[in-house]
Amino acid sequence: MSIDLSSITLRPFRLSDVDDFLSWAGDDQVTRNLRWNTFTSKEEALTYIKDVCIPHPWRRSICIDDRSIGFVSIFPASGNDRCRADIGYGLAVKYWGHGIATEVVKIAVSQVFVDFPEVVRLQAYVNVENMASQKVLAKVGFQKEGLLRKYSYLKGKLQDLLVYSFLSTDSAAE
Numbered sequence: 001m002s003i004d005l006s007s008i009t010l011r012p013f014r015l016s017d018v019d020d021f022l023s024w025a026g027d028d029q030v031t032r033n034l035r036w037n038t039f040t041s042k043e044e045a046l047t048y049i050k051d052v053c054i055p056h057p058w059r060r061s062i063c064i065d066d067r068s069i070g071f072v073s074i075f076p077a078s079g080n081d082r083c084r085a086d087i088g089y090g091l092a093v094k095y096w097g098h099g100i101a102t103e104v105v106k107i108a109v110s111q112v113f114v115d116f117p118e119v120v121r122l123q124a125y126v127n128v129e130n131m132a133s134q135k136v137l138a139k140v141g142f143q144k145e146g147l148l149r150k151y152s153y154l155k156g157k158l159q160d161l162l163v164y165s166f167l168s169t170d171s172a173a174e
Contacts, residue, residue, distance in 0.1 A: 001098065003095070007065070008103050008104065009064075010060035010072060012053075013054055014054075015046065015049055018046045021039075024069060024093070025038070025039045025045060025048075026040065027092070030093060031090070033127050033154070036048075053071070069095050070090050070091035070104070072104050074087055075087075085121070086123055101133075102140060106140050106172055109172055123166075124163070126164065127159055134162065137164045138164075141171060142164040142166045143166070143170075146163055147160060147162055
């Protein structure tokens with residue numbers, strides 16, 4: 001499968017995305033490195049889109065031909081931590097290995113510092129076993145800062161995470 005990366009778009013979620021959303025958010029391979037559980041019903045997915053995705057300050061549907069194939073989210077901090085934001089993303093398995101996640105993170109990086117002018121640091125926490133996500137972040141120009149040992153529970157298991165960052169003064173990889 002060959003994918004024209006210029007056809008990838010990011011847009012806010014819509015309730016009409018529910019079937020596409022369920023196709024990838026209902027896949028354990030996609031959600032294994034995400035904090036949320038795999039979705040098992042259309043009703044559950046619809047509620048999540050309505051209550052979480054739509055009101056989120058910066059959660060976008062990754063689309064090809066206006067069909068949702070994944071998500072990217074920016075979580076801006078507040079108060080004394082308003083200088084930073086976290087990024088997270090997930091993509092349907094059939095689109096893995098085609099450069100889509102890298103393209104999406106590049107787009108998100110280019111927008112986050114415009115949409116959130118107080119943010120100077122974008123950071124990502126990655127499970128040490130998630131080599132694909134580590135490669136995505138490195139390709140975009142994120143710097144690996146270190147290992148956080150036994151840092152967080154993921155699917156009930158205490159995990160080591162790597163922390164990556166991209167500063168507003170950094171240059172994105174071309």
